[in-house]
Amino acid sequence: MTHLIALSPLDLAIIAIYFAFVLYIGYYLKGRATTGDDFFLAGREMTAWIAGLSFLSANLGSLELMGWAAAAYQYGILAVHWYWIGAIPAMLFLGIVMMPFYYISKTHSVPGYLQLRFGEPSRALSAVTFAFMTVLMSGINMYSMALVMKVVLGWDINFSIWVSSITVAIYVALGGLRSAIFNEVLQFFLIWFGAMLVPILGLIEAGGFAGLRERIIANLGSDAYTHAWSTLGSFNGNPMGIHWTGIVFGLGFVISFGYWTTDFLVVQRVLAAKDLRSAKLAPIIGAAFKMMVPFIVILPGLLGLAVLPFHLTGEAEAIATGGHSYNEVLPLMLARYCGPGLMGLGITALIAGFMSGMAGNVSAFATVWTYDIYRALMRKDASDAHYVAMGRWCTILGVLVSIGTAYLVMQFQSIMDYVQALFSFFIAPLFGTVILGMLWKRATPAGGFWGLLSGTLGSIAMWAWVKADPSAIGYIAFSEHAKDMAENMYRGLWSWIICVGVTVGVSYCTRPQPEAALTGLVYGCTHIPGEEQTPLHHRPAFWAVAVSVVFVILNLIFW
Amino acid sequence: MHTGSGISIWFFIGALLTIYGALILGYGVYSLAAPPERPPVLHELHAGIWWGAVLLVVGLGYSYAHLPGKRS
Numbered sequence: 140m141t142h143l144i145a146l147s148p149l150d151l152a153i154i155a156i157y158f159a160f161v162l163y164i165g166y167y168l169k170g171r172a173t174t175g176d177d178f179f180l181a182g183r184e185m186t187a188w189i190a191g192l193s194f195l196s197a198n199l200g201s202l203e204l205m206g207w208a209a210a211a212y213q214y215g216i217l218a219v220h221w222y223w224i225g226a227i228p229a230m231l232f233l234g235i236v237m238m239p240f241y242y243i244s245k246t247h248s249v250p251g252y253l254q255l256r257f258g259e260p261s262r263a264l265s266a267v268t269f270a271f272m273t274v275l276m277s278g279i280n281m282y283s284m285a286l287v288m289k290v291v292l293g294w295d296i297n298f299s300i301w302v303s304s305i306t307v308a309i310y311v312a313l314g315g316l317r318s319a320i321f322n323e324v325l326q327f328f329l330i331w332f333g334a335m336l337v338p339i340l341g342l343i344e345a346g347g348f349a350g351l352r353e354r355i356i357a358n359l360g361s362d363a364y365t366h367a368w369s370t371l372g373s374f375n376g377n378p379m380g381i382h383w384t385g386i387v388f389g390l391g392f393v394i395s396f397g398y399w400t401t402d403f404l405v406v407q408r409v410l411a412a413k414d415l416r417s418a419k420l421a422p423i424i425g426a427a428f429k430m431m432v433p434f435i436v437i438l439p440g441l442l443g444l445a446v447l448p449f450h451l452t453g454e455a456e457a458i459a460t461g462g463h464s465y466n467e468v469l470p471l472m473l474a475r476y477c478g479p480g481l482m483g484l485g486i487t488a489l490i491a492g493f494m495s496g497m498a499g500n501v502s503a504f505a506t507v508w509t510y511d512i513y514r515a516l517m518r519k520d521a522s523d524a525h526y527v528a529m530g531r532w533c534t535i536l537g538v539l540v541s542i543g544t545a546y547l548v549m550q551f552q553s554i555m556d557y558v559q560a561l562f563s564f565f566i567a568p569l570f571g572t573v574i575l576g577m578l579w580k581r582a583t584p585a586g587g588f589w590g591l592l593s594g595t596l597g598s599i600a601m602w603a604w605v606k607a608d609p610s611a612i613g614y615i616a617f618s619e620h621a622k623d624m625a626e627n628m629y630r631g632l633w634s635w636i637i638c639v640g641v642t643v644g645v646s647y648c649t650r651p652q653p654e655a656a657l658t659g660l661v662y663g664c665t666h667i668p669g670e671e672q673t674p675l676h677h678r679p680a681f682w683a684v685a686v687s688v689v690f691v692i693l694n695l696i697f698w
Numbered sequence: 699m700h701t702g703s704g705i706s707i708w709f710f711i712g713a714l715l716t717i718y719g720a721l722i723l724g725y726g727v728y729s730l731a732a733p734p735e736r737p738p739v740l741h742e743l744h745a746g747i748w749w750g751a752v753l754l755v756v757g758l759g760y761s762y763a764h765l766p767g768k769r770s
Contacts, residue, residue, distance in 0.1 A: 149725055153718060160714050167705065189707065321707045328711050332718075336749055340740050478729065478738050480722040480746055 143291045143467065144474045150483030157487045158306055160325065161494065165310025165318045178315035178527045179247055179506045180411050187417035189324055191424030193495075194408040196323035198429075199330055200496025202280050204436055204489060205287060208472075209465035211440025212451055214379045215355075215364025216697060218440065219433045223367075224391040227426050227690045229399035231683045233409075234422035237400050239667045240577045241410060242418040243659050248410075248503075249403040249573070250511040256576040256660050257587030259515065264591055265572075266511035268565045269403060270504055274537050275561075277500035278544020284493040285545070291470040292486070300545055303490060307497045308538035312531045316411060316506070319498040323408075326491035327428075333488025334435040337469070340476040341442035354445035364444060367697045380622050389628025393635045394563075397570035404503045415668060419679035426686050430693065436469075443468040446475075497541070504537040505530045560602055560627075567631035568594025571638035578662045579646075580654070586646030594638025601630045705766045712760025719754025726750050 146154075172178045185193075210218040246252040250269060254262035285299035311319050345351040352365045363370045363377050370376045371383035399405065399422075412418035443451065449462070451471075457464035463471060473485040509530045514521070572591040575582045604611045605626065613619040616629040657664040670678050726746030733741070 149721060153721060156714070156717060160710065164707075164710060321710070324707055325711050325714065328715065332715065332753060336745060340743070340745060343743070344740055475739050476745065478725075478734055478741065478746060480725040481749060484718060484722065 143463075143470055144482060144486075146292060146483065146486070147479035149479045150486065153480065153483030154487050154490065157329065157491065158302075161310055161322050162306060164321055164325070165313040168314030168318045168321065172313070172315035172317060173524075173527065175523045175526050175530075177317065178530050179510065181315065181317035181320055183411055184413045185320060185408075185411045185417070185421075186413060187420035187424060189320060190409050190412040190417060190421035192327045192428070193320040193323035194405055194421055195425040195428050195432075196327040196330070196495045197319075197405055197408055197499030198496070199327070199432070199492050200280055200499075202283050202493075203496070204330070204334065204492045205466055205469045207436045208440040208443075208469040209467075211437040212443045212465050212468045213440075215377075215444070216367050216437065216441060217370075217377060217379045217381070219367055219437050219697065220386050220390060222429060222433045222437070223690060223694060224386060225395045226399060226429050227686065228391060229395040230422045230426035230429060231686060232396065233400045233406075234419045234426070234679055235683050237573075237577060238409060238418045238422065239415060240660060240662070240665065241406065242412070242415050243665055243667070245659075246410070247510050248506050249401055249406055249569075250507055252660075253572065253576070253587070253591075254511070254515070256584075256657075257572070257582075258584040260588045261572065261584070261591055262511055262515060264588065264595075265565075265569060266507050266515070268595070270507050270512060272561060272565065273404065273500050273504045273507075274540045275544050277497055277504075277537070277541040279548055280493065280496055280500075281541055282545040282548045284489075287466065287470065287489075290467060296549070300542060303494060304497065304538050304542055307494050307501065308535050311498050311502050311505070312534040315527075315530065316407065316502050319502040320408060320411060322498060323495045326495040329484075329491040330488045330495075331435065333484045333486075333491070334439075334469075336481060337472045337476055337485070338434055338438040338442065341439060341446065341472065345442060345445050351441060351445045355441065358444060364441070365697075367694065369698055374618060374620065379624070380620065381625055385625050385628050389625070389632050393567045393570065393631040394628055396574075397566035397631065397635070401569045401573050402566065403507060404499045407503050407506060408499075416670070416673070416677070416679065420682065423679055423682045423686060427682075427689075430686065430690060439472045440468055443472055447471065497538075500541070501534050501537040505534045508533045508537070563627050563631060564595055564598040564602070564634070567635040568598065568638035571635045572642065575639060575642050576661070580657060580661050580663055581646055581651055582642055583646045583649040583652060585649045586642040586644075589645045590638045590640075590642025593641040594634045597637040598630055598634035601633060706764040708760050708764040709766060712757050712762070712764060715753045715757030716761055717757070719750050719752070719757050721750070722746050723750030723754055 171182070176182055207218055207221060241252060244252055244255055246255060250262045250266035253265050281300055281304055284303070285296040288294040288299040289296050310322060342348065342351065345354055352362070355364050356362050368383065371381065371386060374380055374382050409418050409421045412421050451463050451465050451468055452460070454464045454466065456462070473482060477485050509526050513529055514526060568591055571594055572587050575590070576587055601615055605615060610619060612621050612626055615633065616625045618625070621629070654664050659665050670680070675681050723746070726744055729746060730744070
């Protein structure tokens with residue numbers, strides 16, 4: 140089988156040096172991961188910058204990089220909404236509104252917060268679903284990365300899976316969350332330096348953004364690929380078949396807030412911040428960089444539309460015709476502009492992206508398993524050292540289960556669609572439960588639990604309904620022509636509404652909790668330190684406003 | 699941010715970027731004398747030279763600013 144890119148010895152040396160560095164960092168930090176707080180919360184001593192960059196890096200997996208470059212090639216600049224309206228408002232909301240409650244409650248995890256606020260049943264439900272889904276998702280990402288490495292570099296799938304995942308297992312098991320976070324910051328730099336050359340050279344070749352736009356119109360006969368909002372007035376006017384209400388309410392509200400504010404994979408990084416101000420600032424720093432990620436992800440996809448001399452297709456057609464699929468657009472652009480050395484750096488960026496995402500998964504899994512499942516349900520009173528040892532072992536176990544999932548997906552590819560749907564079942568209702576828990580004193584433990592359970596079951600029921608009767612999508616997504624993405628968004632919105640409705644209803648039927656039990660957990664019962672004494676340019680709110688202004692300007696520029 | 703009394707993460711980043719910068723810049727200069735058989739698009743811009751130089755300068759800057767033992 141031919142492959143896209145042949146690596147030179149210099150490229151291989153660059154990749155090998157990267158592996159040596161991440162392993163050394165894990166080994167170096169081994170001695171500083173002796174207590175539970177060290178291992179699972181990185182000693183709660185991270186600065187806002189480190190927490191913020193690792194917060195973003197844990198989200199920048201290789202699938203994120205290659206998948207959204209592919210989406211940009213397929214759907215045009217609309218893909219940028221997943222970075223802007225689908226991320227920035229939620230990240231700022233996490234920093235300014237929600238972080239104080241997570242941080243002041245001294246919880247070690249999101250299920251841990253639910254235990255403090257709503258009791259054990261809510262924690263058990265969210266912990267078990269999170270742990271299960273995290274390792275499955277991790278395995279799927281692993282398989283997808285190995286597949287790309289096979290297509291692009293000709294590397295054996297087994298080799299890619301085992302080498303990269305064992306490396307992650309070693310450095311996270313040695314140094315715990317601190318090692319994961321430090322490596323994520325390193326990986327953040329590599330992702331940027333490795334990927335940034337493609338858009339720079341691409342824009343030079345295309346003649347700037349104006350030239351890029353002209354070429355795309357000439358190649359596709361439509362300017363819909365370069366407008367982010369002006370084509371969203373109808374379902375048919377844009378390449379994604381989506382209406383602006385779906386983007387604003389489905390993506391911008393439910394999906395995005397659900398992911399960024401309750402997915403423990405990202406929230407864990409911020410919980411490791413050294414103080415409340417850093418914890419509030421970290422998501423805002425993350426948001427500022429998240430806003431810029433389209434430069435290295437979306438722009439290469441658009442450049443592919445403009446400058447590549449051949450047309451990319453879906454995976455099945457690419458296999459049938461021997462052509463290239465959308466998913467290969469980022470490596471194809473790398474191969475177009477990068478010679479020896481720079482190519483190694485670009486491939487290192489992709490590997491770094493994969494490893495940062497995977498480290499995020501396994502460190503979050505280890506924490507939730509150890510604290511929220513093992514300690515809560517199996518062994519309540521072991522020593523701190525025992526839980527640290529458990530954390531180390533289940534880091535390795537998490538990686539092995541992920542590898543198992545990767546092989547399972549290799550045999551039964553349809554699993555991938557099912558697991559991605561499964562993940563979406565839990566995120567939207569969880570956001571309903573957490574936000575009511577934080578902002579509404581009257582929410583009771585029974586309300587929280589039954590709301591979360593019914594929202595999740597409602598989501599599963601809607602999914603099964605559409606599977607059994609495809610015309611049901613007309614009821615769920617308001618259009619029989621709605622695509623998968625639109626279905627996910629509306630299902631998320633409905634399950635959030637079910638969760639909130641049931642939580643409110645059951646809470647009013649059950650006895651309210653005394654205010655003393657809610658101290659440090661809920662708005663109105665929690666003293667949040669004021670920032671009057673802090674200079675303006677050190678205040679999280681100031682930077683949140685600055686990021687919001689840039690966010691609005693960017694949307695207007697690419698309207 | 700230091701890892702306790704030890705090495706700052708920023709130093710690790712600086713060191714890695716320095717190594718990468720030196721390798722990529724070095725190859726970029728070498729390829730002036732011996733151009734690759736199948737040059738990439740825009741090879742005439744010699745991206746390896748200036749991108750390698752950027753990596754090297756950023757890497758050296760970070761390494762110096764966060765040298766182990768130096769208070770940041």
